[in-house]
Amino acid sequence: AQSVSQHNHHVILSEAASLELGCNYSYGGTVNLFWYVQYPGQHLQLLLKYFSGDPLVKGIKGFEAEFIKSKFSFNLRKPSVQWSDTAEYFCAVNKAAGNKLTFGGGTRVLVKP
Amino acid sequence: EAQVTQNPRYLITVTGKKLTVTCSQNMNHEYMSWYRQDPGLGLRQIYYSMNVEVTDKGDVPEGYKVSRKEKRNFPLILESPSPNQTSLYFCASTQDRGSDTQYFGPGTRLTVL
Numbered sequence: 514a515q516s517v518s519q520h521n522h523h524v525i526l527s528e529a530a531s532l533e534l535g536c537n538y539s540y541g542g543t544v545n546l547f548w549y550v551q552y553p554g555q556h557l558q559l560l561l562k563y564f565s566g567d568p569l570v571k572g573i574k575g576f577e578a579e580f581i582k583s584k585f586s587f588n589l590r591k592p593s594v595q596w597s598d599t600a601e602y603f604c605a606v607n608k609a610a611g612n613k614l615t616f617g618g619g620t621r622v623l624v625k626p
Numbered sequence: 627e628a629q630v631t632q633n634p635r636y637l638i639t640v641t642g643k644k645l646t647v648t649c650s651q652n653m654n655h656e657y658m659s660w661y662r663q664d665p666g667l668g669l670r671q672i673y674y675s676m677n678v679e680v681t682d683k684g685d686v687p688e689g690y691k692v693s694r695k696e697k698r699n700f701p702l703i704l705e706s707p708s709p710n711q712t713s714l715y716f717c718a719s720t721q722d723r724g725s726d727t728q729y730f731g732p733g734t735r736l737t738v739l
Contacts, residue, residue, distance in 0.1 A: 517668070519668075522666065547727075549730075555732070556716065556730040556731060556732045556733055557669075557716065557718075557728075557730040558730075559727045559728075562727065603668055603669065605669075613671055613674070613684060613685075614659070614671065614728060615671075616661075616668035616669040616670070617668050618666050618667055618668040619666075619668045
């Protein structure tokens, strides 16, 4: 069964700092990869997704993620965070044409003003 | 506006009292899912449906039932709720189960005493 690991459960940083959140998955076949964000009190929203092509994917709000197939990783990055980036971030993986989206445990990010 | 709605948003109930959480989407999506979100565990899929009258178990189906009599609606039923079902529940829909973005509802916070 596929699984998704997010290495950090909590991250605290100051505004303008750079952010990198790790995500590794266990499935060896072709996958679709997602990062979702959940702002306080809100539902999940898509940040970015990777299906194929350029492994460096750009999403909304200045976020990007890099798919490294050899490492089974899909790390999320933002060069300079803002207070409004305080949220919980979820990595998710779906087998291509599969039925199930498997989520990581989430990383809570707190950006101090 | 494209959206997924859930009701109720908050519910406190007692052990054994049957309840239903409704979910409705207005995007004519074929694929719908229910997830529960628990701290440190991310989102885990409870049930999914690929179309009307087609449902299947996700990762944590025990204690839950679903039905899909109409394309837009996908209610989650707890016949005899127990305290370990206290959680935050999300409904989601997507047109293409394998590769498309999932649209999430606002969540239902359920407490079972």
